[in-house]
Amino acid sequence: MTTPLRVAMVGHAFMGAAHSHAWRTAPRFFDLPLAPELAVVVGRDADRAAAAADRLGWAASATDWREVITRDDVDLVDVCTPGDTHAEIAIAALEAGKHVLCEKPLANSVAEAEAMADAAARAAERGVFAMVGFTYRRVPAIALARQLVADGRIGQVRHVRAAYLQDWIADPQAPMSWRLEADKAGSGALGDIGAHVVDLTQHILGEQITGVAATLETFVKERPLPSAAGSLSGTAGEGTGTVTVDDAALFLARFSGGALATFEATRFALGRKNAIRIEVNGSAGSLAFDFEDMNTLHFFDGADPDETAGFRRIVVTEPGHPYVGHWWPAGHGLGYEHGFTHQVVDLVGALAAGEQPTPSFADGLAVQRVLDTVQRSSAAGSAWTPVTL
Amino acid sequence: MTTPLRVAMVGHAFMGAAHSHAWRTAPRFFDLPLAPELAVVVGRDADRAAAAADRLGWAASATDWREVITRDDVDLVDVCTPGDTHAEIAIAALEAGKHVLCEKPLANSVAEAEAMADAAARAAERGVFAMVGFTYRRVPAIALARQLVADGRIGQVRHVRAAYLQDWIADPQAPMSWRLEADKAGSGALGDIGAHVVDLTQHILGEQITGVAATLETFVKERPLPSAAGSLSGTAGEGTGTVTVDDAALFLARFSGGALATFEATRFALGRKNAIRIEVNGSAGSLAFDFEDMNTLHFFDGADPDETAGFRRIVVTEPGHPYVGHWWPAGHGLGYEHGFTHQVVDLVGALAAGEQPTPSFADGLAVQRVLDTVQRSSAAGSAWTPVTL
Amino acid sequence: MTTPLRVAMVGHAFMGAAHSHAWRTAPRFFDLPLAPELAVVVGRDADRAAAAADRLGWAASATDWREVITRDDVDLVDVCTPGDTHAEIAIAALEAGKHVLCEKPLANSVAEAEAMADAAARAAERGVFAMVGFTYRRVPAIALARQLVADGRIGQVRHVRAAYLQDWIADPQAPMSWRLEADKAGSGALGDIGAHVVDLTQHILGEQITGVAATLETFVKERPLPSAAGSLSGTAGEGTGTVTVDDAALFLARFSGGALATFEATRFALGRKNAIRIEVNGSAGSLAFDFEDMNTLHFFDGADPDETAGFRRIVVTEPGHPYVGHWWPAGHGLGYEHGFTHQVVDLVGALAAGEQPTPSFADGLAVQRVLDTVQRSSAAGSAWTPVTL
Amino acid sequence: MTTPLRVAMVGHAFMGAAHSHAWRTAPRFFDLPLAPELAVVVGRDADRAAAAADRLGWAASATDWREVITRDDVDLVDVCTPGDTHAEIAIAALEAGKHVLCEKPLANSVAEAEAMADAAARAAERGVFAMVGFTYRRVPAIALARQLVADGRIGQVRHVRAAYLQDWIADPQAPMSWRLEADKAGSGALGDIGAHVVDLTQHILGEQITGVAATLETFVKERPLPSAAGSLSGTAGEGTGTVTVDDAALFLARFSGGALATFEATRFALGRKNAIRIEVNGSAGSLAFDFEDMNTLHFFDGADPDETAGFRRIVVTEPGHPYVGHWWPAGHGLGYEHGFTHQVVDLVGALAAGEQPTPSFADGLAVQRVLDTVQRSSAAGSAWTPVTL
Structure with missing residues (x-):
């Protein structure tokens, strides 16, 4: 039992x-x-x-x-x-x-x-x-990306470009919600979705962000109050409230291994619903991922001869791919919630083994420090600001 | 209660x-x-x-x-x-x-x-x-496709191209399984996967296939017996068995509304794991779907001016899309198994209402008759063979 | 000189x-x-x-x-x-x-x-x-496809799917033109565009089509006469004329090496302007091409390990690719007319060497025989009809 | 005459x-x-x-x-x-x-x-x-993008993301060339390719960049001397030379209309040969372009109902598209060099009319000022630096 x-x-x-x-x-x-x-x-x-x-x-x-x-x-x-x-x-x-x-x-x-x-x-x-x-982290394509980096298939990483694009408040008439209030949400796009791409890129590279130059923006500063207890898709009511968080956060960053990065988190990218995009270019290979096509990872292997080289569209549903063998046969894609199930699997496994599960609170703190540095750099006229490690 | x-x-x-x-x-x-x-x-x-x-x-x-x-x-x-x-x-x-x-x-x-x-x-x-x-049928993008046809957005349908492509026995050394024996499986690619695209296209169009010209093929006629109780990914053992079903089925077809179609079902399309592809061209619009990117439907609206017309990549995760509003916010894709959950939802709803759920056994029979006609046409040198309705 | x-x-x-x-x-x-x-x-x-x-x-x-x-x-x-x-x-x-x-x-x-x-x-x-x-044949991506087949990278070819999709007469009000009259054009979509995919697939495989099962269709049998000397994009005038060629041609085919194929040529695929699509699946690899993205060839190498296998999107603009080194640096794409320039290059080279240029008239005749067989099969109720070689 | x-x-x-x-x-x-x-x-x-x-x-x-x-x-x-x-x-x-x-x-x-x-x-x-x-500017898809912005189809622009990605010196053994020497080339990736995306985005938006926060990087500081008079694809010889230009330039920017942007120009994006990528998100619509697929423009129309909205893949080869009507029928793509031909067309037209052709030297100066501001910001620890207009 x-x-x-x-x-x-x-x-x-x-x-x-x-x-x-x-x-x-x-x-x-x-x-x-x-x-x-x-x-x-x-x-x-x-x-x-x-x-x-x-x-x-x-x-x-x-x-x-x-x-x-x-x-x-x-x-x-x-x-x-x-x-x-x-x-x-x-x-x-x-x-x-x-x-x-x-x-x-x-x-x-x-x-x-x-x-x-x-x-x-x-x-x-x-x-x-x-x-x-x-x-x-537990989307199979992301887990595969980390594995390819760890296996040296990407080589020395030179570039990262990361974006988390949504559009749910692109309409200035979209109503207020707790996510737009600094005292409840802490920050806006930065903490809500930017946090994800900060964690994901650090996780995939196995490195830390060491410094950033950032700018935050609130495009729409007053919004109608919601007509009722608000949700993401609430409807506008009477009166207006003040948005006290960022609508968008953009920053340049450097990783501990020397790679340079652009980061963007926004809720104003009309037509992009939940586009988590991560690209990595290294001396031996490159990777590209977009959550809009979450069961796919694109991998360029620099070892292929020029004439037959190209980004490989890996459909990450093979039995040998992370987590996948426990689900369906090859080609039967997973969905958003599978990441949560994999999280439970890994958590329970670590607890049973008496080991620290990852990401730990220390990993969460590392992300928080990057977000804080982004805010400080933005406040300091985008000056390059080191992350306190 | x-x-x-x-x-x-x-x-x-x-x-x-x-x-x-x-x-x-x-x-x-x-x-x-x-x-x-x-x-x-x-x-x-x-x-x-x-x-x-x-x-x-x-x-x-x-x-x-x-x-x-x-x-x-x-x-x-x-x-x-x-x-x-x-x-x-x-x-x-x-x-x-x-x-x-x-x-x-x-x-x-x-x-x-x-x-x-x-x-x-x-x-x-x-x-x-x-x-x-x-x-x-209950993949949201497929349900949306049917809805667009029913709403007249595609107009008079002229062309259908449907393919169900897999590759799990492309290797001649892939071992025998019950799916390769006619007495257990009935047919091979035709009944296993071809049945799906026959049903899906009839469902999306709201029409019946009225005739076909077909050819079946078994590329690899002897295969190693599996080393143990076989699964899709069994390993080869000693001795060989005879494959008595088709490896691939190809046919031309006509729908009751006059549209012409090509159909293909195969387990030999190397690199395609579960590619269910359906395209529909009509007088007013066109549709394209591929299960390898199952949360997306491509829709060409003939009413758009030429200069801004193009296939729209609809990410079928909006609250207003079929089934989707019960799951996650926009942009958070679903997976293979959600179709089964939606099937339960519709079945339970129909039973509670005392109504016939769909697809009925009569719908299943209609598919079976098409499969049978395909086999008869193939046996008759691909002669055009009407489907008995 | x-x-x-x-x-x-x-x-x-x-x-x-x-x-x-x-x-x-x-x-x-x-x-x-x-x-x-x-x-x-x-x-x-x-x-x-x-x-x-x-x-x-x-x-x-x-x-x-x-x-x-x-x-x-x-x-x-x-x-x-x-x-x-x-x-x-x-x-x-x-x-x-x-x-x-x-x-x-x-x-x-x-x-x-x-x-x-x-x-x-x-x-x-x-x-x-x-x-x-x-x-x-002289689009670099097509030339590369042929080369990969010739080099054995695809192995034993099992499947070909070929389509040439246009939509310029999808509108029933598009006017008559000489291309819609059998005595001038010979046939419709079959000879005009179907001929291309017949030639291309035979060329890429280095094989002949040996038999077909076909159906031809004229969706719109009467069209307005053009208001003036017609072109592809003429405007309708008074009176109507009778279309005496096919609007669409669909056929199944077998190649001399045993591969099975579906072919489709149509002018009624709304939203597809000049989509020449060719896919090849073999025992060792697969290829996919679409002229809508003509500088790209997709190649699946069956030798790649499952975990990192995927269709490679080869941007066919490398110096080592056919014809490309004479044009621009990598990544600078070519257009439709470059195929004609390459044709002149190869023709002049052959003439100077006193050698037969390809495709020869014999190659053209081979295509013509396939087209003729398609027409005969269609007239014979789609019965499988061998190509006279 | x-x-x-x-x-x-x-x-x-x-x-x-x-x-x-x-x-x-x-x-x-x-x-x-x-x-x-x-x-x-x-x-x-x-x-x-x-x-x-x-x-x-x-x-x-x-x-x-x-x-x-x-x-x-x-x-x-x-x-x-x-x-x-x-x-x-x-x-x-x-x-x-x-x-x-x-x-x-x-x-x-x-x-x-x-x-x-x-x-x-x-x-x-x-x-x-x-x-x-x-x-x-004269690639038809780019000209169409500008037109859609000018017509108000994008609305108030919120975001721009622009990247020009190449990989021709990703290999540290790629030899020196005049393009890597500051006294001849002025700058590296910044002026060579970054200049293009600065100009293109200003052109598409019809706005100026007003400030930037930037960082430049030279990943490989010593390279082998070329074996002979160097070209882009020279081979390495004996001895080494010092690279005195940037390998990559990244910057955040703001446009005069308030939009925020990320820019990246690099020669180290392995697998990307000439990827000029431009995305624009506005209050009414969005655009996306990638030169790797140069005959296509992706357009999201915010006026479409949610259920049928999606990025439209416009194949920019219609007679009504900029420049296109003078070439081939719809669906027959153009190549890299057509932009130069269109440049001649517009230049000759302006000269004959006695009008200033665009882009003028003043437009070129405007780009140069942005590049200079990028260099100054990078030298100033990425501090936000206004562009002198």
Whole structure:
């Protein structure tokens, strides 16, 4: 009988649905060394939490996360709340001896992220582990990209170009939401989506960003208030609110191995819905990825003779590709939520082995420091600003 | 409290895993009028069936499908066995008053398919319904394609080109499997994958194929026997077996509305893993789809001025697209198995409404008749052969 | 001083412009062993011929091709007239001892083509050579495709899929033109564009088509007469005319090496302007080409490990690619007319060497026989019909 | 009889071949109001100049450009020499009363470019005109992009991302060339290829870049000397030389209308041969272009309903597209050199009309100022630096 891993999830919106699906699904396709139990979901409103438990498959619901994280029958706390609450919940859970999976971005500030990383380091000494949810790392094509870099197939990396393009507020009449308020969201496109491409490129290269020159912009500074409790696709109501976060973040960067990079995160790229684009050029090969075609990785092998060289469109659905062998036959693509399932697989595997799962809170802090440096460079007239490591 | 829909699934291999996932997942993302219960899974070997129940999330397992389909606590029988057993199981289940979901192809012969369609018609009079599992109909891009045709955006259809390209036996040393034996599989590429593009094109156009000129081919007639119980990716053992099905099927066809078509189904298209390609050209617009990029539909609108006309790459992940609004925000793609979940959603909806779900067994029979006509035309030196309607 | 090659061109419409450009341009980018001289252009109307000479760069103009082809100061006759005049002009020129370059299709019937091939064979014995203008052979990506097949990189060819898709008469109101009249054009889409993909696939494989099962269709049988002397893009006038050629031709085919093929030629593929698509799947590799992206060839190398295999998008602009080194640096694409220039280069090279240029009239006849077989199969209810070799 | 335009071309390497082709070809496909005559080509070495005249179609050759530009029988001087000589030749020619076409970049420094723009302004008062050769403006897809912006189809522009990616010195063993020496080339990737995307984006938007934050990098600082007089593809010899220009230039920029941009120019993007990529996102639409597929423009129309919206792949070969109607029927793509031919067409048209052709030397100066600002920002630690207008 497999030892259970009893999970409490705090928050049950978009991310809560994705995490729940992953907890339910991982053991159906992978052999897990621990058996996840969807023990309890926590939400501020009792009725909505109960409905979420029913809908998402949790055995129980609760309203007080502080109480839940001290329960003896909870092994892991899965934090799916907005960023301004991450630090308090995650630290408390770690101190209560619970493993923690925390959604990204790790926190809304470097100070919070540092406190979280410290708490995680202390907990790790007691065999209690924390992980931050940069799930795109577990898209098979991304995992393959990292592998090709690690195997030396790209050589010395010279260039990275990374962009995360969305368009959901390109219309100036799109209404306000908590994601447009600095005190709740920390930052705008930078932390919400820029964080992903910072983490992904650092992950693929196995390197750190060491400095940036940046500029942030808020194109639309006043927006209509939403007509009702807002979602990504809310409708406009009466009155206006002030946008206090960036609409777009652009920066140049250098990686620890010497590569130069352009980064862009925006919610104003009309026609691009969730285009996570990463290109890497090295002395031996090149890579290109776009999440709009997420089951594909383009790879140029510099060792091919010129006459037959070209970017290979690798359909990343072969049994030998990362994670893929547990799903369907070759050519049957995966979707967005599979990254969350793979995250559960890797997390559970690490916990069972008593090892630190990745990305750790220290990795999350590293991303946070880059985001902070971007903000400081932008405030300093785009001056090149080193990332404090 | 939602009325339950108690499901018994017969067979638990590749398709069983996909169906189980769908039964588990559909109620988590969609509001279903009946609550599916994964009651019992049936397999010939008791231990393997029990393991499958555990793995796939079924409450119980059994070895005798005849016994299971008569149980009072079963409402629907989901047939996931090889094609040579479909008729017997499905007809018995219908006669026992159970709804039936049967994997494609409906049967291995027209005679069997006719018997099944007859049984389904009789059952429908008693409010018991049957559906055949052409799940690709529920890929959102395919559903959108059908909708555009139905809305008149394509106009009078002139041309269809359809291909289903795989390469898993392109290597002559790939070993034998039941899929290469006519008595078990009925036909080869024709019934396994050709059936899908026949159904999809008829579905998208809302028309029937009325005649074909065909040729079938078996490129590799002797193959090594597998070293052990074979799978798609088995390894070669000692001795050889004779391939008694087609490796490839090619045919010209005409649709009831006058359109001309080329069809191709093959397992020898090296480098193409699961490329379901469908193109439609009409007097008002054109469509193009390739399952290798399954979240995308290409649409040419003949009403656009020449200077700004071009195939539109529609990323079919908008809230207004079929099925999509129940999943993730725009730009977050779905995968292969979502079609199965959508199939459950539509099936459950129809059953709750007391309506015939589609595709019906009559639709499955219509496909079978086309496949049969293809075989007869090929045997008759490719002579144009009308489909008996 | 390089020996001159004095050219007389008969006809000066679309093809005449392309040929003239090629004669002018070839010696500017390639070292030619003979120096082409644009001696005289022939047209029925003296004024229009004179204007064409001026416009296209010919030293003189004339109205009587019979007179021109006997002149001592003409070495080569370039036939750019409609297909119904090819045989008479080409045979007369060969008998007058002139080399001949004749546009495709070689003729409007097999009988004419046979007479031309006979005349060419007789002339060749006297060192006088004939070539037919299947210029797409000289698109660098196509030439590379042939080379990869010849080098064994594709292995045993299993599948070919070829389509030539246009849409210029998809609108039923597009007016009549000589290309829609059987007595002038011979056939419709079949001979005009289908001939190209027949030749290209035979050329790339180095094989012959041995049999076909075909169907021809005329979707729009009556069209408005043009308001004035028609061109491809004429406007409709009063009255209607009867279309006596095919709008579309579809056929299955088998190559001499055993490969199976689908072929389609149509002028009704809305949104496709000049899409020449050729795919080849073999036991060792696969190829894909589309003239809409003419500087690119997609190549799948079966020797690559599964994990890094994928269709390589070869940008065919490297110095080592066929013809390319004479033009621009890598990455600077060529256009449609470069094929004509390469044709001149290869023709002049062969003539200087006293060798038969390719494609010969015999090659053109081979294409004509396939087209004829397609028509006979279509007339015979698509029955499989062998090509007389 | 059309008035002649007698051209003297200085320099006859890569650019000289392209310009010669354009002068020869433009009057064959377009109705020009002046008749270009390829009067004389100038080179330092008499024999090589004579050979070039013969090869490229010039009536005569000469070695002293100072003498040639004063000849009465020369109307226009076409400057195709390296950048360090542009100012001297162009200014002298203008002062001698000759029209000037000068290759890009206009000069190697702002000071030189200012002197040239001044000279051009003075000459224009006398009806003598100067043009700088940013030929990519005349690629039809680029011209269409500009037109769509001007027509308001893109709306308020928010984002531009521009990259010019090559790989010809990605190999550290690629030898030295004059393009890697600052005193001859002025700068490296920045001026050679970055200049093009600066000009193209300013041209498409109809706006100026107002400020930048930049970083330049030389990845490989010592390279082998070439074995012989070097070309782009020279081979390495003995000894090494020091690279004194940038290998890559990256910068953020803002346009006068408020749009934010990332720019990248590099010769180290392995696998990218001549990838000029430009994307524009506005409030009403978006555009995307890549020179690797130069006959295509991707256009997203924000006015399309969400369900049928998508980037339209416009094949820019319709008769109504810029320049295209003079060439071939729809679907027959153009190549790299057509931009040069279109440049001649527009230049001759402007001269005949007594109007200033574009891009003017003032436009070239504007580009030079951006490049200079990039260098200053890079030297100032990437600090945001305004462009002096």
